[in-house]
Amino acid sequence: MKLDDRQRDVINGGAGAAMAKAMKTLVGYGEAFGAARMVPVKSCHLAGTFGFVSYGAYYAVLEMMTAAGLRVVVPTTLNPRPGAALSLMNRYAFLKQKRLEEMLESIGATPNYSCVCYDGANVPGPGDRLAWAESSAVQYANSVLGARTNRNSVLIDICSAITGCTPEFGYLLDERRRGQVLVRLAVKEMDASALGYLIGQRVVNRVPVIEHYGFTAIQLKNMGGAMAAAGGVALFHVLGLTPEAPDMKTVFGGTEPAETLTITQEDLDGLRSRDLARPDLVVFGCPQMTYDEAVMLGHHFAGKKVTVPTWFCMVPAALRRLREDVLYGMLVDAGVAIHDVCPVAALSSQMGRKKILTSSGKLFYYLAGAAYGSEHDCLKASGVVA
Amino acid sequence: MTAFRGAGIIGGTASGPALVTRMPVNFTASFTQATNQVPGWRSRIRDRHHELFRKDVRGTILVYPATIGSTYTGMVLLELMYRGCAPAGIVVGHADSLMVSGSVLADVWFGRGIPVVEYGGSDLLDALRDGMLATVNGTIGEITVP
Numbered sequence: 246m247k248l249d250d251r252q253r254d255v256i257n258g259g260a261g262a263a264m265a266k267a268m269k270t271l272v273g274y275g276e277a278f279g280a281a282r283m284v285p286v287k288s289c290h291l292a293g294t295f296g297f298v299s300y301g302a303y304y305a306v307l308e309m310m311t312a313a314g315l316r317v318v319v320p321t322t323l324n325p326r327p328g329a330a331l332s333l334m335n336r337y338a339f340l341k342q343k344r345l346e347e348m349l350e351s352i353g354a355t356p357n358y359s360c361v362c363y364d365g366a367n368v369p370g371p372g373d374r375l376a377w378a379e380s381s382a383v384q385y386a387n388s389v390l391g392a393r394t395n396r397n398s399v400l401i402d403i404c405s406a407i408t409g410c411t412p413e414f415g416y417l418l419d420e421r422r423r424g425q426v427l428v429r430l431a432v433k434e435m436d437a438s439a440l441g442y443l444i445g446q447r448v449v450n451r452v453p454v455i456e457h458y459g460f461t462a463i464q465l466k467n468m469g470g471a472m473a474a475a476g477g478v479a480l481f482h483v484l485g486l487t488p489e490a491p492d493m494k495t496v497f498g499g500t501e502p503a504e505t506l507t508i509t510q511e512d513l514d515g516l517r518s519r520d521l522a523r524p525d526l527v528v529f530g531c532p533q534m535t536y537d538e539a540v541m542l543g544h545h546f547a548g549k550k551v552t553v554p555t556w557f558c559m560v561p562a563a564l565r566r567l568r569e570d571v572l573y574g575m576l577v578d579a580g581v582a583i584h585d586v587c588p589v590a591a592l593s594s595q596m597g598r599k600k601i602l603t604s605s606g607k608l609f610y611y612l613a614g615a616a617y618g619s620e621h622d623c624l625k626a627s628g629v630v631a
Numbered sequence: 632m633t634a635f636r637g638a639g640i641i642g643g644t645a646s647g648p649a650l651v652t653r654m655p656v657n658f659t660a661s662f663t664q665a666t667n668q669v670p671g672w673r674s675r676i677r678d679r680h681h682e683l684f685r686k687d688v689r690g691t692i693l694v695y696p697a698t699i700g701s702t703y704t705g706m707v708l709l710e711l712m713y714r715g716c717a718p719a720g721i722v723v724g725h726a727d728s729l730m731v732s733g734s735v736l737a738d739v740w741f742g743r744g745i746p747v748v749e750y751g752g753s754d755l756l757d758a759l760r761d762g763m764l765a766t767v768n769g770t771i772g773e774i775t776v777p
Contacts, residue, residue, distance in 0.1 A: 266739050273735040277640050277726070277747075292702045299668050302713035303706050306740050338665070378702035398705025398732035415728060449655050450697050450725060477655065477699040477727060594665050610700070611660050613679050 246275050246412065247282050255408070263313035267404040274401060275412020284374055284413045287392075288320045289406035290362045291354055292378035293399035295327040295590045296342030304341060306400060307348045310407065317353040317406040322362040324379050325533060325561075327590030338594035352407065359560040360532045360587065361466065363390065366562065371488055374417055376405030380473035381466070381532045381607065387480040389465050391488035393417045396479045416479050422489060424454035424482055427502035431509040435460075436619045439516045441468030442606035443508055445476025451503075453478065454496050457485040463538045470532045471606025516606075518616035523553060524602035527627045529620075530558030531588050531605035536566050542620070543572050545629050546579040552628030554582065561585040579629070588612075602626050632775055633758055637722070637750030639772035641734045645720035645746050646766040649759045649776070650691040652683050657700035658730065662707045674716040689716045692765040692774075694755070696724035708733025712743045720746045720767035722755070722774055748772050 248256070255268045271283065293303060326346075329339035350356055357366035360379050363386060369375055371391035377383050378397045386392040395415045397405065405411045415421050426448045432440070437460060444453050453472075460468065460483060472478040482490035490496040529542060539559055546555075557576070559567065564585045567573050576583060584591070589611045592601065601615040602623055609617040624630040657678055664677035674689040688711075698704060708730060711717035717737075723730065726749040738744025746769030758776055759765065766775045 270735055270739045273739060274728070274732055277731045277735065278728070293706060297663070299673075300706070300710050302709050302737075302741065305713075306736075309740075380700065380702050383702070395728045396702055398702050398729050398736070400706055400709065400736055401728075401732045402702075445699070449699060450727060474657070474660075474700055477697060477729075593663065610657070610680065613664055613666075613677070 246272055246280055252283055261313050263309045263315060264407065267408055270401065270404045271408060271410065271412055275414060278412070278414040280412035280414040282413055283410040284417065285409055286319055286376045286405055286411050287373040288367050288369060288375055289317065289402055290322045290367055290377040290379055290382055291349065291402045291406065292324045294324040294345070294349065294358065296329065296339045296345040298338055298340040303400060304345065310403065311348045311351050315352060315407045318409040319406060320367060321354045321406045322357045322367040323349060323354050324358070324360050325587035326358050328584065328586035331586070331591055334594045335591065357562065359562070361535060361560045364535050364560050364563065374411070376402060376411040378402035381470035383479055384469035384473045384481070385466055387416055388469060388482065388487055396477070422480060423452065423498040424490070424496040425451040425503050426453045427505040428453050428455045429505065429507040430456055430458060431507055432513060433510050436513045437464035437468040438471050438604055438606040439513045439617065439619065440508060441471030442475045442516060442609070443512055445472035445474065445478055447506055448476060448478060450477040452480050452482070454482045454484060454490060454502070458483060460486065463535065463541070466532055467605065474607040474610040516617050517622055518602065518618055520616065521602065521618055521622050521626050524600040524616065524626055525553070526599060526601045527553055527555045527623050528558065528588050528601060528603040528605065528608060529556065529623065531603065531608035534559045534563065536563040539563060539567055540572060543576050545624050546581055547572065547575040549579050549629040551580040553626060555580065555627045556588065557581055557583045558588045559583060559585050632777060635750055635752065635755050635774045637748045637772045637774065639769045640726045640731055640749050641744060641747040642770040643744065643746035644766065644768045644770070645692065646764060647690050647692045647719035648762045649694055649765040650683070650686060650688060651694045651756060651759050651761055653696060653756065654682050655697040655699040656681065656695045658698065658707045659701035659703040662711065663703065673714065674711055688718045691718045692720045692722060692767055693718040694722040694759060698723070698727045698730045702729060704729035705732030705736055709736045712737035712745060713741055717745055720769070722748050722750050722767055724751045725749065748774055750774060
């Protein structure tokens, strides 16, 4: 890889040993993929916000960085907290939480604590080059906002934040952004989260182009999150909706799709659990719910009482806004537990076989033993709709 | 001996019993479950969606088609390498930014990376069975099997 004088100086230790290793990491990362050069990034988003007690290497690297006084040089946001205070089990599982947050904030990251960082805290524009982690945020930034980022790992994200650059390869380049698989829809009742899950499973790491459908921003978020959990999709297009898919010719770069697949109503329904009766917990909000999403879903709960424990997991800033709203009191009266943490982390430390039902394709993938239900299935299981 | 020539992604050589799957792997779902904290289970795959559920990757040559899932992947693999319970080497159908990061991070920060070879042909999968001794050379991109 071609490095400029400043980058070479950093590698040679001109900015200290920790900074040299950060730059060497990015060079090794880029060379594995044939990157020709480093490019500056506009922002970073860091995914490593769970203070797992059983992890050591990550904290060891962060301790080296903070001891050297390194700071982020571009706007940098943070993923959600894991809910360390929610149970005794979590208190132990995330024993390193306090120290981890101290370190992340001491390097200058914004304490937004949300995977939906693009909801106000860190909003990129079309064509912006980024070095983001968090598979669902990478997906939204690439697909819906037209920004350019690879699926960067935890720690790679921090190396970029403190050096301000990323190796140029993959989804930063035009070639990798073109559509590869055409996805046709034979669907009567849209379930975007289930659709994302199925597309992820079938296209794995290719770029799907979904035929036109008027998905809302909320649906795009939830569909993308599921696609990046059941698959490794970093970028999807929706014809006539997302910024790089005005028409077939543009999105496929003038070539034919390598494959065409059809997702049917039966496929979507096939993901729904057949055992929806009386789960132990119903969870909404993975990726975290925005204010609009909480309002849309929340009105089903007004004046009702949940019959099984029900969680809303919200973007912290969106929850602060909701608290000033009359709906907040109604949700509390209905018995909804409203959290601002990550449900994947918060619920993963349970060893038992709790029956958890969720309308999130992402949470369904990660939570061992969880069941999937459409939004309506989940509202019904909560006891607020017939 | 049969040799397969792919692309060297991360240099170095390693040998071990092959652990082979045709299903993409979600390393985060595999290695961050509560049950991974049971002593000796850190390197056991705990992703219930996967056919390798309960298999131990430690010391193996892991052969799989593609990485899926969370950006925790690099940190999860870094930890396995840091603690010496990672696969000895990896052969992947399509090298991706997350899995490769794990080895780069382990190499730069702790000198413990593992070799990675990209090989997309299905003839390797036909020739390999679980437990067969495989050798990977990430420097020249070669996989050899008995």
